[in-house]
Amino acid sequence: MQEQAAIRAVTSIDVARLAGVSQSAVSRAFSPDASISPRTKQKVLAAAASLGYRPNRIPAIMLSGRSYMVGVVIGGLENPFYATALERLATALRERGLQVLLMYVDDALTLDSALDQLLSYRIDAVVTSLAIGSKTVARALSQLQIPVVCFNSSLVGPWISTVNSNNHGAGVAAARLMVERCVARPVWLAGPGKNAASRARGEGFCQGLQEAGMCMTGLTRLRGDDTYDSGYDAITRLWKRGIRPNGIFSSNDMMACGAIDALRERMGLICPRDVIILGYDNIPQAGWRSYDLTSFDQHTDRMVTGAMELLDEALLAKDSPLPRTHVVDAQLIERGSTTLPD
Amino acid sequence: MQEQAAIRAVTSIDVARLAGVSQSAVSRAFSPDASISPRTKQKVLAAAASLGYRPNRIPAIMLSGRSYMVGVVIGGLENPFYATALERLATALRERGLQVLLMYVDDALTLDSALDQLLSYRIDAVVTSLAIGSKTVARALSQLQIPVVCFNSSLVGPWISTVNSNNHGAGVAAARLMVERCVARPVWLAGPGKNAASRARGEGFCQGLQEAGMCMTGLTRLRGDDTYDSGYDAITRLWKRGIRPNGIFSSNDMMACGAIDALRERMGLICPRDVIILGYDNIPQAGWRSYDLTSFDQHTDRMVTGAMELLDEALLAKDSPLPRTHVVDAQLIERGSTTLPD
Numbered sequence: 001m002q003e004q005a006a007i008r009a010v011t012s013i014d015v016a017r018l019a020g021v022s023q024s025a026v027s028r029a030f031s032p033d034a035s036i037s038p039r040t041k042q043k044v045l046a047a048a049a050s051l052g053y054r055p056n057r058i059p060a061i062m063l064s065g066r067s068y069m070v071g072v073v074i075g076g077l078e079n080p081f082y083a084t085a086l087e088r089l090a091t092a093l094r095e096r097g098l099q100v101l102l103m104y105v106d107d108a109l110t111l112d113s114a115l116d117q118l119l120s121y122r123i124d125a126v127v128t129s130l131a132i133g134s135k136t137v138a139r140a141l142s143q144l145q146i147p148v149v150c151f152n153s154s155l156v157g158p159w160i161s162t163v164n165s166n167n168h169g170a171g172v173a174a175a176r177l178m179v180e181r182c183v184a185r186p187v188w189l190a191g192p193g194k195n196a197a198s199r200a201r202g203e204g205f206c207q208g209l210q211e212a213g214m215c216m217t218g219l220t221r222l223r224g225d226d227t228y229d230s231g232y233d234a235i236t237r238l239w240k241r242g243i244r245p246n247g248i249f250s251s252n253d254m255m256a257c258g259a260i261d262a263l264r265e266r267m268g269l270i271c272p273r274d275v276i277i278l279g280y281d282n283i284p285q286a287g288w289r290s291y292d293l294t295s296f297d298q299h300t301d302r303m304v305t306g307a308m309e310l311l312d313e314a315l316l317a318k319d320s321p322l323p324r325t326h327v328v329d330a331q332l333i334e335r336g337s338t339t340l341p342d
Numbered sequence: 343m344q345e346q347a348a349i350r351a352v353t354s355i356d357v358a359r360l361a362g363v364s365q366s367a368v369s370r371a372f373s374p375d376a377s378i379s380p381r382t383k384q385k386v387l388a389a390a391a392s393l394g395y396r397p398n399r400i401p402a403i404m405l406s407g408r409s410y411m412v413g414v415v416i417g418g419l420e421n422p423f424y425a426t427a428l429e430r431l432a433t434a435l436r437e438r439g440l441q442v443l444l445m446y447v448d449d450a451l452t453l454d455s456a457l458d459q460l461l462s463y464r465i466d467a468v469v470t471s472l473a474i475g476s477k478t479v480a481r482a483l484s485q486l487q488i489p490v491v492c493f494n495s496s497l498v499g500p501w502i503s504t505v506n507s508n509n510h511g512a513g514v515a516a517a518r519l520m521v522e523r524c525v526a527r528p529v530w531l532a533g534p535g536k537n538a539a540s541r542a543r544g545e546g547f548c549q550g551l552q553e554a555g556m557c558m559t560g561l562t563r564l565r566g567d568d569t570y571d572s573g574y575d576a577i578t579r580l581w582k583r584g585i586r587p588n589g590i591f592s593s594n595d596m597m598a599c600g601a602i603d604a605l606r607e608r609m610g611l612i613c614p615r616d617v618i619i620l621g622y623d624n625i626p627q628a629g630w631r632s633y634d635l636t637s638f639d640q641h642t643d644r645m646v647t648g649a650m651e652l653l654d655e656a657l658l659a660k661d662s663p664l665p666r667t668h669v670v671d672a673q674l675i676e677r678g679s680t681t682l683p684d
Contacts, residue, residue, distance in 0.1 A: 030462075052461075052485065072444065074432070077425035078626055087419055090446035099463070100444040102414065104432035119394075120372070121441070143394060228630055261631035284420055288570055289603035290632035 012053070019047035066124050069099045070311075073118070073128040076108025079226065079254055080283040081298070085129035085151065088304040093127065096308070105130070108226060109195055111150070112137045118144065125149070125311055132160065133194055147314030147321060149307045154196035156323035161314065163306040163326045165298040167197045170330040171204020172211075174249040174278050174296075177332070179212040181276055181340060183247030187220045189234055189259060191251040195226065198251040201280060205249050220245060224255045231258025239266040246275050253279035253286045253295050260291055260337070276338045280330070292336035302328045354395070361389035408466050411441045412653075415460070415470040418450025421568065421596055422625040423640070427471035427493065430646040435469065438650070447472070450568060451537055453492070454479045460486065467491070467653055474502065475536055489656030489663060491649045496538035498665035503656065505648040505668045507640040509539045512672040513546020514553075516591040516620050516638075519674075521554040523618055523682060525589030529562045531576055531601060533593040537568065540593040543622060547591050562587060566597045573600025581608040588617050595621035595628045595637050602633055602679070618680045622672070634678035644670045 012026040019026070021040055028034035029044035047053075070093050076082045090100050101123055105113045110133030111126075118126060118141070125146050131153035132138050141148050142157045153162040178186050188205055191198030202221075209219060220243060224230030231250060235258070238245065244267060250256035256279030263269040263277075271277050279286060282297035306326040314321040354368040361368070363382055370376035371386035389395075412435050418424045432442050443465055447455045452475030453468075460468060460483070467488050473495035474480050483490050484499045495504040520528050530547055533540030544563075551561060562585060566572030573592060577600070580587065586609060592598035598621030605611040605619075613619055621628060624639035648668040656663040 069443075074429075077419070077429055078422060080420060080422070080425075083419035083422075083425045087416075087446055090416070090444055091448075094446065094459075100446075101411075102432055102442040102444040104429055104436065104442075106433075117436075228626065232631070257630060257632075265631060284570065285627060288599060289574070289607060290599075 014051055015044060015047045015053045018051060019043040067099075067122050068097065069101045069121075069123050071103055071114075071118055071121060071123040071126045072100045073103045073105060073111040073114040073126065073130055075105040075111070075130055076226075079108060079252070079281070080285070081252075081281040081300070082108070082129055085300050085304070088300050089127055089129065089307070092304050092308050098124070109133065109192065110137075115140055125315065127307055127311060131155070131162070131196055145320070147311055149310045149314070151303060151307070152197040154200075156325060158320045158323065159314065161310040161321070161324040161326070163303045163310065163328060164200075165197065165296075165303070166327050166329045167200035168204035168207075170280065170296045170332075171201040171206075171249070172208035173204075173332060174201075175205050175208025175212065177278065177338060178209070178247045178249070178276070179214070181247065181338065183276065185218065185220070185244070185246050186214075187222060187238070187245040187248040189231065189248055189250040189255055190221065190223045191226045191255070192223070195251070198226075201249075201251050224251075224258075226252050226254060228254045228258040231255030232262040233258075235259045235262035236266055244269065244274075248275060248277040250277065250279045253281045253283045253293060255279070256293055256295070256337075257285055257291050260293070271337050272339055276340075278332075278338060282333050286333070286335065294335045294338040295333050296330035297333050298330050299328055356393055357386060357389045357395045360393060361385040409464050410439065411443045411463075411465050413445055413456075413460055413463060413465040413468045414442045415445045415447060415453040415456045415468065415472055417447040417453070417472055418568075421450060421594070421623070422627070423594075423623040423642070424450070424471055426642050427646070430642050431469055431471065431649070434646050434650050440466070451475065451534065452479075457482055467657065469649055469653060473497070473504070473538055487662070489653055491652045491656070493645060493649070494539040496542075498667060500662045500665065501656065503652040503663070503666040503668070505645045505652065505670060507539065507638075507645070508669050508671045509542035510546035510549075512622065512638045512674075513543040513548075513591070514550035515546075515674060516543075517547050517550025517554065519620065519680060520551070520589045520591070520618070521556070523589065523680065525618065527560065527562070527585070527587050527589070528556075529564060529580070529587040529590040531564045531566060531573065531590055531592040531597055533566065533568045533597070535565075537593070540568075543591075543593050566593075566600075568594050568596060570596045570600040573597030574604040575600075577601045577604035578608055586611065586616075590617060590619040592619065592621045595623045595625045595635060597621070598635055598637070598679075599627055599633050602635070613679050614681050618682075620674075620680060624675050628675070628677065636677045636680040637675050638672040639675050640672050641670055 016023045016026045028036040029041045103114045103117045111128050111130040112133040126148040129151040132155040138155045138157045142159050148160045150162045152164050222234040224234045269275050279293050279295040282295040286293040286295045358365040358368045370378040371383045445456045445459045453470050453472040454475040468490040471493040474497040480497045480499045484501050490502045492504045494506050532544050564576040566576050602613050611617050621635050621637040624637040628635040628637045
């Protein structure tokens with residue numbers, strides 16, 4: 001890599017000379033927070049481009065104590081909800097002049113196993129669409145003393161905020177729709193026990209059914225692990241028990257798609273003719289014609305906007321930022337899976 | 343952020359004292375390439391953990407001229423193929439002690455629009471599951487003089503290598519399967535014109551049909567943009583032209599799923615009873631029961647291993663590394679969509 005350094009020796013002085021500006025102006029043109037007129041910045045960028053100049057940000061990092069890098073923890077990308085969230089987060093952080101240092105965890109729910117990585121890098125903040133899974137991890141993250149913003153986390157703490165979908169409210173709305181459609185044998189298909197969002201959706205669903213006067217003994221509870229296969233398997237277990245549901249609320253769309261296929265293949269039940277079904281996340285597959293699934297859209301764009309607001313607030317806070325929870329209403333997207341036949 | 347610095351002032355000296363080792367040993371324990379005994383490293387890591395020490399890698403970067411950061415360009419994550427590839431790449435780079443600096447482009451095929459970002463950061467290499475879309479971009483990347491490894495790129499150059507699925511060979515195999523199944527009215531559903539992988543799959547498919555003595559005037563060519571909707575729309579156009587296919591090779595699985603739904607909804611054609619269909623990528627949805635789609639698996643794990651080999655070779659090269667192309671055979675995963683009824 002020695003030759004590279006020699007070939008690349010275009011400095012900010014060369015750029016300043018060509019642009020006819022000061023060296024400090026070159027530096028400011030490449031600093032996200034610096035004050036510089038659009039015209040000067042334009043001149044610097046044009047000169048830099050023609051010389052092939054690449055700013056070396058490292059001295060700036062050492063001087064300011066800020067790396068302009070944000071740790072983004074990802075996992076569970078097989079669920080398109082997380083894939084979309086990552087694209088939106090990367091775009092929003094880039095627009096703020098922040099770089100994304102990516103950390104992958106082999107976990108579709110929590111960032112907990114990224115803790116060691118988070119501890120070992122110099123980053124300004126952590127932003128993730130995953131939740132925090134344990135109090136120990138929440139405590140360790142607070143001790144980092146950098147802003148942490150998660151999605152759908154029930155655990156928060158000093159420095160740690162979360163943007164949550166209105167999971168409980170959506171659960172209540174799902175129950176009301178079941179009652180409207182005269183569902184007598186409802187099923188709640190939950191995600192893993194450690195999925196806080198799923199728990200809140202289930203609690204809302206039960207509350208909504210009770211408010212409508214339904215006896216909770218009539219509710220069948222199933223559990224999956226948020227995957228298509230686990231939705232298929234849960235319905236297969238129901239079939240073996242001889243239970244024929246006529247309404248299912250699934251904690252996510254992936255399981256709902258598995259459920260629709262198992263209802264047809266195992267029980268010969270066609271959706272919505274024999275059974276209505278609602279999912280959560282509004283993933284692209286919910287709109288695919290074989291599923292045509294009614295679903296709650298978490299509005300990833302609004303969640304990401306909320307996350308950026310929490311991040312800005314925490315970065316600007318003078319003292320340890322207090323935990324904050326920003327709630328985004330989920331929108332019911334009605335499709336064929338809940339449309340009653342004429 | 344001033345208070346933070348004061349609170350965090352645990353240095354490598356404190357760690358060295360607690361671990362009973364030299365300060366240099368602490369530094370080596372946190373450097374990916376450094377020589378250190380497992381026992382000493384263990385002592386250092388334990389001491390660092392108990393003190394809450396976070397190594398500051400920046401001085402090491404300035405000294406070595408290496409950032410240990412690799413730029414990973416992502417786009418098109420709505421296609422699970424790219425989502426899986428990203429997870430595997432992030433894992434493989436992490437295992438090499440390299441950090442992932444993520445760049446998102448609003449493009450499902452090429453990294454071209456990430457060029458400005460790539461030029462502005464100090465990174466050791468670029469690894470991406472996207473391809474290079476234009477010669478101009480390939481030239482600019484070569485001038486960076488850092489290793490670039492892509493997937494399924496037809497453009498390479500000095501410093502630029504690619505790992506390709508055996509797209510042409512798979513196209514030939516798809517044609518042979520069509521001929522075996524006595525398909526008289528084959529359809530080739532191509533991806534966008536700039537998708538080099540799609541072009542190679544289509545060329546292989548035509549060659550295979552010709553080798554079997556099929557007249558090319560009997561082949562119907564459709565084009566989509568690699569999305570579900572575009573597959574659905576392509577079949578809708580076919581239906582309007584009054585063409586009823588009995589075999590379809592789709593350049594990817596997303597379009598194939600759209601095609602299956604349109605065949606049923608528009609033409610009343612059931613797969614595989616009336617028409618067989620093959621896709622490419624073997625995304626999870628290919629295994630979902632509503633689609634049950636035969637598909638070519640690109641073996642993302644082998645492609646990522648190949649990418650890491652090309653990366654290592656380029657990083658170790660004394661001169662400008664020459665372009666290399668590593669080919670991974672795709673595996674035909676046969677499912678119901680090509681199973682002839684008894």
